[in-house]
Amino acid sequence: MTQNSGQPGAPNVVVVSTMKDEGAYILDWISHYKSIGVSDFVIFTNECSDPTDHILRCLHRMGVIEHRFSRVVRRGPHKSALMWAEYEPKVINADWVLVIDVDEYLQINSGDGTLPGLLAERADADAVSFVWRIFGNSGVTTVDHPPVPQAFVQAEPAVGRPDEHRFFKTAFRKNGKFARMGVHRPYLAETGGGVNWQLADGTRLPEDELEGALYVRGNYGYSAAQLNHYALRSRDGFLNKKARGRANHFTSSIEPSYWHKFDRNEEEDRRLADNFSAALQIKEDLLQDATLREYHEMAQVWHRRRGRKARISKDGQELLKSLVETRKMA
Template sequence: MRITAVTCVKNEGPFLLEWIAYNRLIGVTDFLFYSNDCSDGTDALLDALAARGSVTHLPNPAKGRAYQMEALKDCAHQPVVQQADWLWIADVDEFLNIHVGDHSIPALIAACAEPQAISLNFQFFANGGVEAFEDRPVIEQFTHSHNPDVWCGETAIEVKTLTRRDFPLGYYGAHRPFLRKNTPAEARPRWCDGSGRAVPHRFLVAANPRRIRKFPARGARALATLNHYALRALDSYLVKTDRGDVNRENRAFDDTYWRERNDPAWEDRSIQRMLPALHDALAQLKADPEIARLHADCVARHLARRDALLADPAYQQMRAQLQAAAPLPPQEDAMLQRLGLA
């Protein structure tokens, strides 16, 4: 089974090897990376991996806007996607945590009885008070999240989607594929959640604009969930705010983004079952001297950028603001205020 992972990156160098190694362990066979405007060595590391046949690396085709959507339009024309049996579109801070069989994507597909798409709900992992960047696996460092059934007062939680080659595709979205226009009812795909249940009908046909990329997570995680490490260490978060993201150029993240994703109510170490194999896989990648050197260069540049930012009073203030931020998400804090309990 050929499974291709597609992702967009900008200044994700320190985290690339872990993400590649982990996804290989769960069954990904091919990788398509789109990069743009990297200043931390991400592109050099991807070029070296591409030269060894490990990944395909392309410049993002977007011109100053809509980086992810332009890349997803382009990916449909790339051989590494066209030849895949399944496509996994995800970001480098997202790890598919599979609870069945050998914890692989093929095992998940089999457990779901061979559907044409599987949408997995996010589980946002908190910073957990980790301030300093460490060059070790993210999945090892962060173990607390919101209640996986409820996020910021909502039961509907965003998803990412595995898509089979024969899906009646209109176009790929970052969170889910969209059906070909005028797809008749009898040709609609069998599409399930992380428990193998049919996704809600209105989600499948994209009938509700406010819910086209999410549905209730309660009961939807029996077979798999999607661990999202959006914050990581405080050092890395500061670098992330400086970077912006792959969708919107020069976007800054304020403390609302941080507080929404920094809810530590739930402990979940289930993904750490993969750590022994992950450590071995990382050691194998770094056994190549050039790959090890380029990874170390990415780490050094990441830390140098942190140091440069912290010389700026505005970033010093931002760091202090995040350190002092309330532990509750803004919506829960507001509810307690209304009830007079805060």
């Protein structure tokens, strides 16, 4: 397994994530990030109905991740988890921290192909942001599909419109310049001093815009890396996601507008799909643990059955009908 970059002195990167009912997707995601050199994971869960907790407890036992059951407060599941993550030893002792979700796969397009290697090249940076590239549904209906990066290869254009902005997620250095982590970016410390904040290709973000920056326009840094965002996945997977609810909001629901926003299929990008063999080997190595394999297979069954049930339900049928109708009106 790839544990770190081949570069001498490559930094230690800790991924922080929060999950709920994501059991069908966990091992591909973990294996991918291990394949690009992530050394540690701290993952929080709350109120899971599928085998997510069991899978993560197995990985915790195996020393692959740190799993925590999150106590959710008023700020919501995701932000609550990030608050608790600040106390984690892995986070405290990290060189870099990256907050990332299970539907986001970082695609390294340069250097040695690892995240520590890329960050080593950004030696003068305090933070490096990776810009979303949205991948659509590609007409996939059920959750019986290959790993997400191989099943969904249609994306929004790599070159955006002049007036278009794209959101990012951010790896930041633990050097005292940031007060705490956030969903998309860290919060600046009051005494942090000048902050050198870059995109993956080294483009520096203007210092006078750093206080609240969540997105960029024009250059996205894709020549070095892009953050593939698979917000929809399959149709049944989307119905399961709607039933689960959103990670950042107690009351906000997933409506047809969400589907249309993220169903981007204009250009094919197979680079990650065609370079996923290292991740698949790591996944197979992990599955040598019999208990983990059992829960992984249980998760596949759970998501297939739940997706089928959601699809034939009254709410599911109404949503699918509305997707067609609102598409026609667009």
